Amino acid sequence: MISLELIKKINALWHKQQTEGLTEAEKEEQRLARGEYLAAIRAQVRGMLEAIKDPSEEAKQEHADHCSCDRCKH
Numbered sequence: 213m214i215s216l217e218l219i220k221k222i223n224a225l226w227h228k229q230q231t232e233g234l235t236e237a238e239k240e241e242q243r244l245a246r247g248e249y250l251a252a253i254r255a256q257v258r259g260m261l262e263a264i265k266d267p268s269e270e271a272k273q274e275h276a277d278h279c280s281c282d283r284c285k286h
Contacts, residue, residue, distance in 0.1 A: 214249060214253070218245060219249075221245050222242070222246060222249060225241065229242070
């Protein structure tokens, strides 16, 4: 999950980088924070994609669940 603190940290480090520069430790902190942020975004997108259902498959399954015709042979 992307926390407000994580976003604030990324933004603060970016602003410091633009104005006065970052130490090596701050650069590493920035790299780790950005990695955490990107991992959370990827997880959200992956979750949304996995939740998408194919409407044609859903309709076939619904038909199979309620069908008594001989045409379908299920």
